[in-house]
Structures are given as C-alpha cells and as structure tokens.
Amino acid sequence: MTAVIRPFKAHVIEDEESDARVFVEELNSTGIFAPDASSNVSGDYMDKAAGADVISLDARIDGVTGPSLDAAEQLMIDNPERSVVFVTRVPREVVLESPANFIIEKYTPATASYVSTLFMLMINDKILSLLTLANNLLNESGEAHMDEFLARARRLQNSLSESSTLLTQIKVEPQGYARLASLLEAVTERPYQRTDFAGLLRFFCILLLKRVIGDVDRLKQIKGVYTTARLEQKIKELISGILSEEEAKQLVGLDQERGRLVRFSEFVGSLLGRFDARRSRGTASEKVETVEEVEPEEGLITAKWYLNIWFPDHPEDRAWIIIGEPARLFVNIGPPREQRAMSRSAGISADAESLVYSTDYVDVIVVCPGADVVPLRNRLPVPPDPERIAGFEITPRKAGILELKVELVVKNETIHVTPYLIEARGSQQLDQGDSLRKVEPE
Amino acid sequence: MKSVDIHDTLTNRTPRRIDRFRIVLEQDETKDPDSHQWIRFVRVTLSVPLSEKYPDEKKAKQMFDPYDQGLDVSYPVKGMFLADETKLFSKALADVYKHPKGSGLKNGLTKLSMADLKSILVPLVEQGRDLFYRLFINIQPTNYSGVGATVVSNAIKSALSHYQIIYIESDVTLFPWAFLFYDPKYDSSKVSSIQPKNFWGFKHEIQESLKGTSQHLDVPANPTMVAAICSVEDQGWHNGPDHPFTQLENRNLLKRTPSTVELGKALNNFNEDCFYFFGHADHSDPPIPSQSFLQLRSQQLTVVKLQQDFGTAPSFNKDLVVALFNGCKTAPLNYWDERTMIGFLCLNKGHNRLCCVSTVGQIPAVFAGVFAKHFWTRFLVNRDPIGWALLKARRKMLAQWRNPLGLLYSLFGRVDAQVEDCQETDDNGSDL
Numbered sequence: 046m047t048a049v050i051r052p053f054k055a056h057v058i059e060d061e062e063s064d065a066r067v068f069v070e071e072l073n074s075t076g077i078f079a080p081d082a083s084s085n086v087s088g089d090y091m092d093k094a095a096g097a098d099v100i101s102l103d104a105r106i107d108g109v110t111g112p113s114l115d116a117a118e119q120l121m122i123d124n125p126e127r128s129v130v131f132v133t134r135v136p137r138e139v140v141l142e143s144p145a146n147f148i149i150e151k152y153t154p155a156t157a158s159y160v161s162t163l164f165m166l167m168i169n170d171k172i173l174s175l176l177t178l179a180n181n182l183l184n185e186s187g188e189a190h191m192d193e194f195l196a197r198a199r200r201l202q203n204s205l206s207e208s209s210t211l212l213t214q215i216k217v218e219p220q221g222y223a224r225l226a227s228l229l230e231a232v233t234e235r236p237y238q239r240t241d242f243a244g245l246l247r248f249f250c251i252l253l254l255k256r257v258i259g260d261v262d263r264l265k266q267i268k269g270v271y272t273t274a275r276l277e278q279k280i281k282e283l284i285s286g287i288l289s290e291e292e293a294k295q296l297v298g299l300d301q302e303r304g305r306l307v308r309f310s311e312f313v314g315s316l317l318g319r320f321d322a323r324r325s326r327g328t329a330s331e332k333v334e335t336v337e338e339v340e341p342e343e344g345l346i347t348a349k350w351y352l353n354i355w356f357p358d359h360p361e362d363r364a365w366i367i368i369g370e371p372a373r374l375f376v377n378i379g380p381p382r383e384q385r386a387m388s389r390s391a392g393i394s395a396d397a398e399s400l401v402y403s404t405d406y407v408d409v410i411v412v413c414p415g416a417d418v419v420p421l422r423n424r425l426p427v428p429p430d431p432e433r434i435a436g437f438e439i440t441p442r443k444a445g446i447l448e449l450k451v452e453l454v455v456k457n458e459t460i461h462v463t464p465y466l467i468e469a470r471g472s473q474q475l476d477q478g479d480s481l482r483k484v485e486p487e
Numbered sequence: 488m489k490s491v492d493i494h495d496t497l498t499n500r501t502p503r504r505i506d507r508f509r510i511v512l513e514q515d516e517t518k519d520p521d522s523h524q525w526i527r528f529v530r531v532t533l534s535v536p537l538s539e540k541y542p543d544e545k546k547a548k549q550m551f552d553p554y555d556q557g558l559d560v561s562y563p564v565k566g567m568f569l570a571d572e573t574k575l576f577s578k579a580l581a582d583v584y585k586h587p588k589g590s591g592l593k594n595g596l597t598k599l600s601m602a603d604l605k606s607i608l609v610p611l612v613e614q615g616r617d618l619f620y621r622l623f624i625n626i627q628p629t630n631y632s633g634v635g636a637t638v639v640s641n642a643i644k645s646a647l648s649h650y651q652i653i654y655i656e657s658d659v660t661l662f663p664w665a666f667l668f669y670d671p672k673y674d675s676s677k678v679s680s681i682q683p684k685n686f687w688g689f690k691h692e693i694q695e696s697l698k699g700t701s702q703h704l705d706v707p708a709n710p711t712m713v714a715a716i717c718s719v720e721d722q723g724w725h726n727g728p729d730h731p732f733t734q735l736e737n738r739n740l741l742k743r744t745p746s747t748v749e750l751g752k753a754l755n756n757f758n759e760d761c762f763y764f765f766g767h768a769d770h771s772d773p774p775i776p777s778q779s780f781l782q783l784r785s786q787q788l789t790v791v792k793l794q795q796d797f798g799t800a801p802s803f804n805k806d807l808v809v810a811l812f813n814g815c816k817t818a819p820l821n822y823w824d825e826r827t828m829i830g831f832l833c834l835n836k837g838h839n840r841l842c843c844v845s846t847v848g849q850i851p852a853v854f855a856g857v858f859a860k861h862f863w864t865r866f867l868v869n870r871d872p873i874g875w876a877l878l879k880a881r882r883k884m885l886a887q888w889r890n891p892l893g894l895l896y897s898l899f900g901r902v903d904a905q906v907e908d909c910q911e912t913d914d915n916g917s918d919l
Binding site (some may be wrong): 134137150151152153154157268270396397400410412414415420421422423442443454456457458459460 | 505507508509511513514515516517519525532534536556557559560561630654656658676694696702703753773774775776778824825826834835901
C-alpha cells in the first residue's frame with residue numbers, strides 16, 4: 046500500500062515487525078504517511094510500490110540482502126525518477142553493493158526524524174536523476190532528451206511548489222527548497238532559443254551540482270545517514286561529464302571534500318560572470334546570490350600534517366586498478382598533495398598528531414578486504430618527513446568497489462584511519478583503449 | 488620494540504610504552520580455484536610483540552625480527568562467522584547459569600569450591616578453547632612457510648600464554664574476547680585440569696577498537712565524579728570508611744544523582760571526570776531505544792526519554808570521562824550503536840568523550856557492588872590504568888570468591904586511561 050506525503054507518494058517496505066511498528070508510530074506522528082500494514086515483502090515489490098516517488102526499503106528481507114538489492118535495482122530501472130532509500134540495522138551490509146544512493150541506519154537520529162530525512166534524501170535523489178539526464182543531454186544532445194529533461198524539471202518544480210505544508214509539518218527549513226524551485230522555474234519557464242539552451246543548461250547543471258555536493262555533505266553529517274559507493278561514483282562522473290578537465294581541476298582544494306566545496310563556490314562565481322557577459326537575455330544574474338559559501342571545517346583545513354595516499358603508476362584518467370595485478374600504493378605524511386583521480390589527502394587531527402609525537406616512528410598499515418596487500422606494515426619517521434614514502438602493493442582478487450583503509454599505528458594501536466574506496470576491474474577490459482571510461486565494472 | 492614489565496611500569500608511574508598484541512579481523516571472500524565458488528573467510532592479521540624472555544619468541548625474534556619491530560603474520564580462517572560465534576558464547580554462558588551449581592553465580596555471592604567452579608565453567612572453556620585454536624593455533628600463515636611457519640606459530644602461542652595488552656580491530660564489534668581460553672595443559676577429558684585464570688579476561692588487558700570512545704588518556708589528579716546509585720538495589724556496598732567514594736565525598740568531589748531526573752540533568756551538562764551507575768539496567772535483544780534503560784528508584788531512564796526530556800544530553804564537557812556502567816546488562820554483544828544507552832552516550836553527541844567499563848551479561852547486585860569497590864580502588868586510589876584496574880578487579884573476584892563473572896565486564900575505550908600523578912599536577916600534595 047502506497048502512502049502519500051503530499052504532493053509526493055511514499056511507500057514503506059519493512060521486514061521486521063518490531064521495526065515496522067516503530068516506523069509506523071513515527072510516520073503516524075507526522076500525519077503525513079498512511080502506514081503500510083502489509084509491509085513485510087514476500088510478494089511482488091513492483092505492484093506494491095507502483096507510483097511511489099520514494100520507497101523506504103528494508104535492506105534485509107528474511108535474513109538476506111539479495112532480494113532487497115535486486116528489488117531496488119529493478120525499481121530504479123523501472124522509473125529513474127523514483128528514489129529508493131535503504132533502511133537497515135547494518136548499513137555496511139549494503140553500502141558497497143547498493144544501487145540506491147543513500148542508506149538510513151535504524152534507531153539513529155536519522156530515523157528519529159524519519160520523514161524529514163526521507164524527504165531530504167528523496168529530493169537529493171531527484172536532483173541527481175535530473176543531473177544525470179542533463180549530463181546525457183550535454184554529451185549526446187537530442188530533442189527527445191531535452192523534452193524529457195524539461196518535463197522532469199517541471200514535475201519536480203511543481204511538486205516542490207506544493208510542498209510548503211509538508212515542509213512545515215516535517216520541520217524542514219523551506220528556504221533552500223524554495224530556491225531550488227525557483228531555479229527549476231528559471232530553466233523550465235523562461236522562453237529560450239534551442240541553440241542557446243546548451244549554455245543555459247550547463248549553467249543550470251553547475252548550480253545543481255554545487256547544491257548536490259553541498260547537500261550530500263550535509264546529509265552525511267546526520268547520524269545514521271550513509272552514502273553509498275554508487276553515489277560517490279555518480280558524483281565523480283557528473284563532475285567529469287559536466288565540467289571540462291580544467292574546470293574540474295578548479296574544484297580540487299586542500300581537502301578532498303571540504304576544500305572542493307570552498308573552491309567550487311569561487312569557481313561557480315567566476316563561471317557565472319563569464320556566462321553573464323555572454324548571455325543575450327537577462328537570465329539569472331540574481332541566481333548568483335543563491336550560491337552559498339560553505340565554510341571549511343576548521344580542523345581539516347588547519348591540520349598541520351596530512352596523510353597522503355596515491356597510486357603513482359596510474360594515469361590521471363584511470364580511476365581503477367586491475368584484478369590480479371599488483372598496483373603500487375604510496376603513503377606519506379606531509380603537506381597535502383595535489384588531488385588526482387587516484388589520490389587522497391586527509392588531515393591528521395591534533396589528538397592523533399600528539400600521539401604520533403609520543404614516539405619516534407609511526408607504522409603504516411593498509412587493510413583492504415578483497416585484495417592482497419604486501420607488505421603488512423611499513424614505517425615512517427617522526428617528526429614526519431614528506432620525502433619518506435611507505436610503499437605497498439595492492440592486488441585485487443575481485444571486481445567492484447574495494448574498501449581500503451590506511452591506518453597510522455603507534456605501539457600497535459591505531460590512531461588515525463583514512464578510508465578510501467577504489468574500484469577493481471577485470472584485466473580484459475584494459476584492451477578496449479579509449480572506451481575504458483565507459484566500461485562497466487565486471 | 489622493547490618488552491617492559493607491567494609491574495615495573497606501574498610502580499614507576501610512567502606512561503606505559505608497551506607494544507600491543509594487535510589483532511585485525513576482516514570478513515573477506517575469495518574464489519575457489521576448483522569450484523569457482525566464492526568462499527567467505529576471516530582474514531586474521533597479527534602484530535606480535537616478541538620478548539626474549541621466552542624461548543619460542545626469542546627464536547622467532549632472531550630469525551624474523553632483527554630490527555625489533557615485532558612479528559607480522561597474516562592468514563585466512565575459513566568457515567568462520569564471528570557473529571555466529573557470539574551466539575555460541577551466549578549459549579555457553581546460559582549453560583553456566585543453568586548448571587546445578589550455577590545458581591549461586593546468578594543470585595548472590597557465595598564462595599564456590601574450586602571443583603564446583605571448574606565444573607560449571609566447562610561449556611565456556613570448551614567454547615573459548617575451540618575458538619582460540621581455530622583463530623590462533625590451527626593456522627597457515629600466508630607470509631611464512633615451512634620451518635618458518637612453525638617458528639612463527641610457536642611464537643604466537645608463546646606470546647598469548649603470558650600477559651599482553653591485546654588490541655583488536657574487527658568487523659564484528661563487542662565480541663566476548665574475555666572468554667577465549669588457552670591452556671596447553673588443559674585436558675578436555677579431565678575437568679580438574681581447568682585453570683580459570685587462563686581465560687583471556689583474567690590474563691590480558693583487552694582493548695577493542697570502537698568508534699565514539701575517547702582518545703584522551705589523562706584524568707586529573709583529583710578527579711570529580713557523578714555517582715548514580717540506586718537506593719533500592721544498593722545494600723550498603725558503596726559505603727564504609729575504606730570505600731573510595733567515601734574519600735571522594737569527604738573532599739566534596741562526589742556528586743550523587745539518586746533519581747533518573749537528576750541523572751538526566753547531570754548528563755545534560757556533565758562537568759565531572761568520572762561517572763558511575765549502579766542499578767538495574769537492561770535492553771531488548773536486539774536493542775530498541777525505548778527499551779534500553781538505566782533504572783533508579785524503580786524509574787527507568789530510557790534512551791528515548793533521555794532524548795526527549797533532556798534535549799542536549801549527553802553533553803560531556805571534559806575530553807575524557809571514565810565511567811563504570813554497573814547494571815545487570817548495560818551493553819549487548821555485537822551491537823555498537825545508539826539503540827543502547829551505552830552506545831547512545833558514546834556515539835550521540837558524546838564527541839568521543841567516554842572511556843567506560845560496561846556489563847555484557849547479567850550480574851547480581853551484590854557481585855556488582857563488591858566488584859565496583861575493587862575497580863574504583865584500583866583506578867582512583869592506586870591510580871592504575873583502567874585496563875589494569877579492570878584486570879585486577881576480575882582477578883580479585885576470582886581469587887576471593889572463585890567467581891568468574893568479572894569476565895562479563897568489558898572495556899570500551901583505551902586501556903591506558905589513568906588518573907594523573909598528584910606530584911606532577913598538584914603542588915599541595917592533596918591525594919585520595
């Protein structure tokens with residue numbers, strides 16, 4: 046049974062009765078959802094979820110995750126505008142395989158404000174879906190795509206415009222969503238020449254991309270909300286698809302996440318200036334004001350030392366490693382390195398730094414399920430010397446996203462961890478030359 | 488990598504510089520070359536500090552560790568699911584309570600005969616020994632072979648036969664590591680051969696890597712405390728001139744919160760260095776926030792109530808708050824999240840402030856009261872590191888009462904958290 050979060054429709058699929066009871070209570074308290082009594086999925090997902098804008102899907106059905114993963118995949122294929130959010134006690138079970146963008150962990154603050162969390166994730170999914178379509182449009186063009194894009198943008202804009210009651214009920218700050226509706230209106234309602242549309246679309250995409258990156262970052266701050274490997278990959282693809290290489294480089298700041306946001310807003314500002322100078326009609330100069338500055342997180346930007354991780358043998362445009370082939374991984378402690386496709390710099394906290402200085406060396410250990418790592422340990426000097434590099438070889442055993450962790454260890458106790466997701470692909474895919482970027486994971 | 492005697496270290500009151508026996512466990516999978524099926528396994532990676540005092544370790548050190556870095560070993564353990572192992576331990580523990588002589592453990596504190604103690608421990612010993620052998624004895628290191636593998640294996644056995652500080656990183660958190668058992672002389676056909684001191688919890692300090700716990704180690708020389716002691720449950724176990732709380736109270740360092748309202752308010756703006764809870768506590772299994780609670784004077788403070796009635800709780804103002812949650816059950820095995828009170832206090836706005844000892848099974852009130860006195864005396868008066876204080880309190884209860892329930896207390900935090908030395912921080916020389 047599908048419930049309505051006016052003007053959106055939601056559907057809840059819960060496997061565990063006790064959990065269902067808790068969610069039903071939560072949903073009732075908002076007066077928005079009609080709780081789904083027959084939520085335990087044993088029958089046909091598709092019929093039950095037909096027409097829903099967002100589906101809250103228990104990741105574990107009858108003790109396994111397979112059926113939920115398959116169902117989510119199918120639900121999203123059937124309707125790319127549809128948002129599927131996994132709700133689970135054990136996010137790590139599906140974080141790598143999930144076709145959905147977000148996971149909510151049960152019984153955390155994310156589920157304490159279940160409806161508003163679900164709403165925010167749904168809107169984010171819809172923007173991502175719109176951006177993916179726009180990205181296709183920019184790269185492939187085509188009238189049909191353009192019409193579909195405009196139709197989808199209009200639908201989302203209309204729904205958001207009708208959401209004021211909902212937003213009040215679920216205590217979500219309405220301003221940001223009103224701005225989003227205005228932005229969508231600017232694109233969909235403004236008279237335009239088809240020849241000029243590509244420029245406007247790209248400008249629009251950059252603003253949306255900015256919003257998505259900022260929103261995803263904020264959503265990650267909600268305890269119990271997890272982003273999936275698929276989402277991280279999707280955002281990377283959107284950045285590389287919508288922006289030129291030079292523009293994309295401008296996104297890279299001191300810190301991979303925070304720095305990117307700070308530099309991004311500067312970048313958008315300069316781009317807007319260029320766009321304003323070129324545009325023949327008054328389009329969206331007022332939209333410059335909608336670009337929010339995101340302040341860097343103090344601890345990260347001011348970190349004295351960074352743990353740098355990089356694959357020295359990989360060209361910039363290759364963002365994966367090959368199954369069965371050792372890939373060299375370098376680690377050092379020093380100032381942040383320039384960010385590339387296969388690198389990461391993460392600030393070392395003051396607490397961890399003080400622990401590092403309690404000894405005259407620090408061990409580096411790389412943990413990577415799904416791959417063999419040699420050696421098991423390397424050692425770096427204290428005080429840190431950026432010239433000293435700890436080298437490892439990572440040999441993946443299977444395709445897919447691998448969850449690599451680089452740990453700093455003092456007296457065999459971990460004091461800092463930098464996680465890093467990396468994709469492993471089959472070797473036969475290497476022979477396909479320039480089309481590499483389009484090869485799907487094995 | 489120097490081996491330092493723990494007793495010397497404690498006497499000298501210097502920070503402990505001992506290398507941990509590091510254990511990393513990862514669930515992984517690999518393709519079987521014959522069947523092409525994916526096989527799940529646990530990858531175990533050990534970093535073993537070697538001491539020349541022990542022949543097998545000395546030999547490994549000479550062969551493989553010339554630069555004193557310790558021994559790194561990695562190997563797969565097939566057919567293992569740690570979550571399932573936890574269930575087996577829970578069942579073994581239930582069998583202990585069901586034993587005809589086990590009711591004494593559940594209901595009070597009467598000194599058992601050594602024969603009875605050994606008899607009721609059989610299920611736990613068997614389970615603990617079985618897992619120990621699968622994880623650490625029947626192994627084939629991937630980075631050593633032939634004679635080298637044998638030398639390495641012997642060194643691991645030797646290192647785990649004597650005191651270590653064990654540091655564990657695992658996908659499966661809150662595993663009952665204290666119940667692992669290793670004694671090469673144990674003969675499963677002879678109950679009398681059981682030596683209870685060979686449970687890990689009586690032999691080693693154990694630190695599990697957990698998100699949400701404090702990285703800080705120093706508690707001020709004159710620590711302050713909030714004590715939430717249930718007057719219904721307490722039978723005077725927290726009074727008396729030799730109880731550390733009496734000494735704290737005499738110096739106005741102890742603040743009592745006898746009701747759930749006062750406790751909630753204290754957690755809302757917590758300025759003290761230590762926290763103690765004594766009373767009934769429980770959680771459902773699996774835990775649900777509305778059913779995870781601490782109880783004082785028959786009133787329950789659930790996670791949901793704490794959230795709703797005390798909006799900013801928990802709000803710990805110190806970088807490190809050392810806590811003992813001394814309730815019937817304050818933390819379930821395998822669940823480390825905000826559905827339990829202990830998880831909520833650590834992970835929700837706790838900002839990595841707590842280092843705590845919690846109970847992972849049912850503890851009778853009288854045992855809890857006596858155990859707490861030993862623990863706090865060690866920690867506050869002797870100024871032992873918390874890992875050592877916990878180990879000594881467990882051993883004391885085993886020696887004095889032949890009671891093994893100290894194994895049900897687990898440490899969530901760093902073993903080295905410790906009250907600072909007075910001489911360094913307090914020129915007035917005031918001391919507990």
